Amino acid sequence: MNNDVLLACQDLSVGYGGHAVAEGITLAIHPGEYWCVAGANGSGKSTLLRTMLGLLAPIAGAVTHGRELRGGDIGFLPQRSDVPRDFPASVAEVVESGLVAGAGWRPFWRRAERERARAMMARMGISDLAWRSFRALSGGQQQRALLARALCAARRMLFLDEPVAGLDADATREMYELVRQLNQEDGVAVVMVSHDLDTAGREASHVLRLAGTDSRCDAHADAAHAHGGHGATRPLYCGAVGPLHPPPRHASHAHDHAHDDGGAR
Amino acid sequence: MNALLDPLAQYFSLPFVRNAVVVGVMIAVSASLLGVPLVLRRFSLLGDGLSHVAFGAMAVAAVVGLTNDMPLILAITIACAIVLLRAGRGARTGGDAAIAMMSAGALAVGYLLMNLFPRSGNVSGDVCTTLFGSVSILTLSPADVATCAILSALVILCFVFFHHRIFAVTFDEEFAAATGVGVRAQNLWAAVLIAIVIVLSMRLVGALLISALVVFPALSAMRLWRSFRAVVWGAAGVSAGCAVIGLLISILCGTPVGATIVAADIACFGLACALGALRRRT
Numbered sequence: 001m002n003n004d005v006l007l008a009c010q011d012l013s014v015g016y017g018g019h020a021v022a023e024g025i026t027l028a029i030h031p032g033e034y035w036c037v038a039g040a041n042g043s044g045k046s047t048l049l050r051t052m053l054g055l056l057a058p059i060a061g062a063v064t065h066g067r068e069l070r071g072g073d074i075g076f077l078p079q080r081s082d083v084p085r086d087f088p089a090s091v092a093e094v095v096e097s098g099l100v101a102g103a104g105w106r107p108f109w110r111r112a113e114r115e116r117a118r119a120m121m122a123r124m125g126i127s128d129l130a131w132r133s134f135r136a137l138s139g140g141q142q143q144r145a146l147l148a149r150a151l152c153a154a155r156r157m158l159f160l161d162e163p164v165a166g167l168d169a170d171a172t173r174e175m176y177e178l179v180r181q182l183n184q185e186d187g188v189a190v191v192m193v194s195h196d197l198d199t200a201g202r203e204a205s206h207v208l209r210l211a212g213t214d215s216r217c218d219a220h221a222d223a224a225h226a227h228g229g230h231g232a233t234r235p236l237y238c239g240a241v242g243p244l245h246p247p248p249r250h251a252s253h254a255h256d257h258a259h260d261d262g263g264a265r
Numbered sequence: 266m267n268a269l270l271d272p273l274a275q276y277f278s279l280p281f282v283r284n285a286v287v288v289g290v291m292i293a294v295s296a297s298l299l300g301v302p303l304v305l306r307r308f309s310l311l312g313d314g315l316s317h318v319a320f321g322a323m324a325v326a327a328v329v330g331l332t333n334d335m336p337l338i339l340a341i342t343i344a345c346a347i348v349l350l351r352a353g354r355g356a357r358t359g360g361d362a363a364i365a366m367m368s369a370g371a372l373a374v375g376y377l378l379m380n381l382f383p384r385s386g387n388v389s390g391d392v393c394t395t396l397f398g399s400v401s402i403l404t405l406s407p408a409d410v411a412t413c414a415i416l417s418a419l420v421i422l423c424f425v426f427f428h429h430r431i432f433a434v435t436f437d438e439e440f441a442a443a444t445g446v447g448v449r450a451q452n453l454w455a456a457v458l459i460a461i462v463i464v465l466s467m468r469l470v471g472a473l474l475i476s477a478l479v480v481f482p483a484l485s486a487m488r489l490w491r492s493f494r495a496v497v498w499g500a501a502g503v504s505a506g507c508a509v510i511g512l513l514i515s516i517l518c519g520t521p522v523g524a525t526i527v528a529a530d531i532a533c534f535g536l537a538c539a540l541g542a543l544r545r546r547t
Contacts, residue, residue: 053443090491
C-alpha cells in the first residue's frame with residue numbers, strides 16, 4: 001500500500017449476517033480527498049461506511065488503515081443518534097467526547113484539547129449552548145453538536161452518514177459549506193454517504209456509486225486518476241451504470257427525498 | 266433530642282457499628298456509581314440478574330463445602346457479567362432475555378441445592394438471609410473492611426480517572442468504537458467491577474435488594490441534574506446519604522438493614538421526583 005493512503009478497501013464485500021449487499025469494492029482514500037458514496041436505498045451505502053469504520057466485519061475482502069492513521073484521527077457523524085430521551089449530558093460533554101480516542105487513557109484534557117472543543121463549537125455556532133442539556137436542544141441543534149463532536153475527532157478523516165437528511169435548505173447549504181471548508185482548508189479526507197447526488201456529487205472529488213450485488217464497482221484510486229486526476233472537480237461515477245452522469249433511478253431518489261422531508265416534520 | 270442522640274453515641278463507640286457504617290457507605294457509593302452507566306445503557310436489570318447468579322454460586326459453594334466461598338462466587342459472577350454484557354449486542358438471545366434466563370435459572374438452582382443439601386435445619390431462614398441480607402454487616406472482620414475499602418476505592422478511582430471514556434462509551438458506543446476508543450476492553454473491566462461490587466453488596470442488603478442500590482440513586486440523580494458528571498457524583502452522594510440514614514434507622518429501630526436502606530432510597534427518589542417537577546414548572 002502507498003505510504004500516503006489513509007484507508008483502503010480490497011475486493012470488499014459488505015453486508016449483514018453473512019449476506020452481502022455490495023460486493024467487489026476496491027478503493028484507496030488519500031489525504032485531502034472528498035468521496036461521495038451514492039446509491040439507491042438498500043444498496044449498502046451505510047453498510048459500507050460502517051464496515052470501513054470497523055463497526056461491521058467484512059463479508060469478504062479487507063479494509064486496511066494507513067500506517068499513520070491512529071486513534072483520534074477519525075471522526076464520524078452517524079445517520080441518526082439513538083440517544084435515549086432521558087440521557088443527562090451537557091452539550092460540552094457531548095462535543096468533548098470526540099476527543100476521547102485521541103487522549104488514550106490520559107484522564108484529563110490538555111489545554112489544547114479544550115481549545116479544540118471550544119473552537120469546533122464556535123465553528124458550529126453552538127458556543128452559547130455549551131452548558132445546556134443535550135436532550136433539550138432542537139433536532140437541528142443536536143445535529144450541530146454531533147457534528148462538532150465528529151469534528152473534534154476528525155484530525156485526518158471524517159465519515160458522514162446522510163448528514164443533510166432532515167435538514168432544511170439553509171442548514172443543508174451550511175452543512176456542505178462546512179464540510180468543504182474542512183476538506184479544503186484543513187485537508188481532512190471526507191467520506192460522505194448521500195442521497196443528494198446532485199449537490200454531493202458536485203462537491204466531491206470522487207463519487208462511488210453502489211448498485212447492489214448484481215454489479216461490481218471498480219472505483220479505485222487509479223481509475224479516479226485516469227478520469228480526472230487527484231482532487232479533480234469532475235466526479236467519477238462507477239458501478240453498474242459506468243461513468244454516466246444522470247442517476248438512473250430517478251423515481252427512487254424522488255421517493256427518498258419525500259421520505260426525508262416526512263422525517264423532518 | 267438527647268433521647269435519640271445518646272443511644273446513637275453509645276452505638277458508635279462500638280467498633281463493629283463504625284465498621285458497618287463505613288462499609289455500608291462504601292458499598293452504596295460503588296453500586297450507585299456503576300449504576301449510572303448501567304441505567305443509561307438500559308442494563309438496569311443486570312444488577313438483579315447478577316445478584317441471583319451470586320446467590321446460586323453461594324449455594325454451590327456451600328454444597329461443595331468451601332470454608333472460604335468468596336473466590337468461587339466472584340469467579341462465577343464475573344464470568345456471567347462478561348457473558349451478559351456481551352449478549353447485549355447482536356447475540357441470538359437478546360440482552361434482557363439473557364438476563365431474565367440467568368437470573369431465574371440461578372435462583373432456582375440455588376434454592377434447589379440449598380434444599381437438597383441443607384447447611385442447617387432452617388433452610389428457609391438461610392435462604393431469607395441470603396436474599397434479603399441480614400445482620401452480617403454487623404459482624405464484619407477487619408479483613409472484610411479492608412477488602413471493601415480497597416475495592417470501593419478502585420471503583421471510585423476508575424470513575425475519577427476514566428470519566429471521559431465512560432461518558433463516551435455510555436453516550437454513544439458506536440461513535441466511540443468508530444473513532445478508536447477501546448470499547449471492548451472497557452466493557453470487559455466494567456463487567457468485572459460490576460460483578461465484584463454485587464458480590465460485596467450481597468453482605469449488606471442481600472441478593473434481592475442489590476438492584477435497588479444500583480438503580481435508585483442513579484434515577485434520583487437523573488431527576489435533579491442535567492450533565493453526566495453531575496449525575497454520576499450526585500448519585501454517589503445520594504446513595505451515601507441514604508446508606509447512612511438507613512443504617513442509623515435500622516440500628517435505632519431494629520429494622521432489617523438492607524430493606525431500611527432501600528426504603529431510604531425510595532423516599533429519596535420520591536423527593537427527587539417532586540423537586541424535579543417543581544423546577545420544571547418554575
